[in-house]
Amino acid sequence: MNPSQNGQHMTDTTIVLLPCINGCIRKGTEDTDHPEPLVAKRGMFCLRCFGKAERALRAVPDLVEHVVSNFPGTITKVSDDVRVSGTSERSLGSFSEQAWVDADAIYSALAVYSAHWAKAMSISPPAPARRSWRDEHGYVLGLPASISPADARQTAGVMSDWLLIHLPQIFTFDQASVNEFIDGLAPIGSIAARWPMVERPRTSPMPHVQLSICNGQIKVWPAGLPGTEVYAVCEKCGHQFELDEYEEAVHAYLVDQQETKRARQAAAARATREQNSAAHVQKRLLTKYGQIVGHAS
Ligand SMILES: [Zn+2]
Numbered sequence: 001m002n003p004s005q006n007g008q009h010m011t012d013t014t015i016v017l018l019p020c021i022n023g024c025i026r027k028g029t030e031d032t033d034h035p036e037p038l039v040a041k042r043g044m045f046c047l048r049c050f051g052k053a054e055r056a057l058r059a060v061p062d063l064v065e066h067v068v069s070n071f072p073g074t075i076t077k078v079s080d081d082v083r084v085s086g087t088s089e090r091s092l093g094s095f096s097e098q099a100w101v102d103a104d105a106i107y108s109a110l111a112v113y114s115a116h117w118a119k120a121m122s123i124s125p126p127a128p129a130r131r132s133w134r135d136e137h138g139y140v141l142g143l144p145a146s147i148s149p150a151d152a153r154q155t156a157g158v159m160s161d162w163l164l165i166h167l168p169q170i171f172t173f174d175q176a177s178v179n180e181f182i183d184g185l186a187p188i189g190s191i192a193a194r195w196p197m198v199e200r201p202r203t204s205p206m207p208h209v210q211l212s213i214c215n216g217q218i219k220v221w222p223a224g225l226p227g228t229e230v231y232a233v234c235e236k237c238g239h240q241f242e243l244d245e246y247e248e249a250v251h252a253y254l255v256d257q258q259e260t261k262r263a264r265q266a267a268a269a270r271a272t273r274e275q276n277s278a279a280h281v282q283k284r285l286l287t288k289y290g291q292i293v294g295h296a297s
């Protein structure tokens with residue numbers, strides 16, 4: 001990948017790899033006991049810093065829907081037969097009160113940050129952030145009490161999607177603003193841990209190719225395994241990937257696959273061209289001489 005590694009001369013286009021401005025380091029593993037500084041790949045930040053924000057935002061729609069479904073009253077919507085008297089009064093027990101506080105915290109953070117970054121980028125914020133419930137001083141008041149889990153998912157999801165789309169640009173801003181944003185999203189992780197869901201991983205497009213003998217299937221956990229930095233796990237050998245490590249590996253793998261495919265297509269196209277031109281020559285000779293000129297020797 002790096003031209004100098006192939007013994008070629010460095011060119012003017014060689015990209016200088018700077019360390020992450022937050023000084024992130026990957027701790028040594030059993031293979032390499034040297035701590036390794038992580039490279040800045042998103043603005044001045046490494047993929048781990050970027051991944052913290054990305055992972056929190058990706059978790060939002062499922063999480064908000066799940067947390068709001070723990071509000072009192074919303075559960076009784078499932079069936080009128082099991083409606084409990086008094087639930088419409090929203091007598092908040094401590095359990096549901098926590099759900100309320102948590103859903104509201106996520107919602108408010110999304111509204112505040114999408115409004116903030118829209119202003120910083122001089123673009124219009126997502127619709128829910130524009131019409132979010134505010135007091136007379138313009139402070140975000142949070143979720144309306146009557147919201148359904150589906151509506152909460154939709155409203156929060158529009159904002160988290162908007163932030164995800166603009167995340168690469170957001171990470172080009174200054175260190176203090178970006179770090180404040182990362183910290184502001186961090187509570188989403190603790191909220192997710194408080195409201196565990198039966199989360200289902202997806203299968204990675206990459207088999208475990210780093211250990212040549214493995215070739216196992218890799219499962220990706222979009223919000224990470226609760227309470228850990230683990231993002232993907234090889235089902236065969238149990239190798240655990242952190243987000244930045246996984247993204248780097250899968251990127252390299254997919255680029256490699258693309259190149260192999262392109263090379264194969266180019267070879268096939270060349271073979272077809274050669275075949276066509278041979279057929280063309282034969283046809284011309286046939287027209288000219290009325291017979292196929294073989295390989296007579
Ligand atoms: Zn970093």
Ligand SMILES: [Zn+2]
Binds near residue numbers: 234
């Ligand atoms: Zn493996």
